[in-house]
Amino acid sequence: MEDLVLPHTITSYECGADLLLKPECYLLFCQEMAELHASHNKMGYDWVLEHGMIWVEVQGDFELLRRPRWKELVNLRTNTGKASPLQARRFVEMSDARGEIIGRADLMWVLIDIKTRRPMPLKRAELEVPEECAPTVQSAAPELPEEGAQDLGTAYMITSRRDIDFNGHINNSAYLTWALDTLPTAPGTTLRRIHVQYKHESMQGEPLSIRHRGAGKITEHIVCGGEKLRARMLLEWGD
Secondary structure, three states, X not given: OOOEEXXXXXXXXXXXXXXXXXXXXXXXXXXXXXXXXXXXOOOOHHHHHHOOEEEEEEEEEEEEOXXXXXXXXXXXXXXXXXXXXXXEEEEEEEEOOOOOEEEEEEEEEXXXXXXXXXXXOOOOOOOOOOOOXXXXXXXXXXXXXXXXXXXEEEEEEEXXXXXXXXXXXXXXXXXXXXXXXXXXXXXXXXXXXXXXXXXXXXXXXXXXXXXXXXXXXXXXXXXXXXXXXXXXXXXXXXX
16 A cells, blocks of 8 residues: 655644644544545545445644644655454554655544444455555653643543544544643643544543643643543653
8 A cells, every 4th residue: 555645835824823733633634634544545535435434533642753844745644454354543643845854643543333333343344454554653652750740731622513523422632622722821832743542432522621731751641421431641751
């Protein structure tokens, strides 16, 4: 399966007040590249939906070595392979005009049977997914040390229409946006690493809580709806 490479010029609405790419937009880039590449290989949204399935991202490890500026041209590259009988692994790299990698992502996806809401083995779905996919994020995911971890507060919110994607539930990037919007104090000025595990989908109009904890340059963000865990994020910060 060949890599998919696409150029992209950073737009104003993808940037913050500092004219740099907002971190959550890189998550959106990865989602879009995943769909484009999957569709090109006849296993994208339309194909799986026709066969009673849907792709769901269950884990993402994102590294932002440098955030590109407004109007900067970047190149996005992706490919996929099997991580296990149930999971597909996808990498997405973002490079600048000189070819230097400035963003990397290592993602895990599963196929969900729409009727049963349970994961479906890739072999049963008869998808031609390569056996291997080289990981692009080499270093270990950040982890919050329990010793010295401090409670940074809990925020409460209700999910809104703007966060819903075409799967009918909250888009994965929204969890990062909420965490950044409600984090009282960040231990650094630049977000370098994002590790997120998606545990359960959320719908429009649901009340959620986000508990923030921190130790050193790592912050942890636990998103819950009632007693049910929705997502857990670990963010690594730099100056």
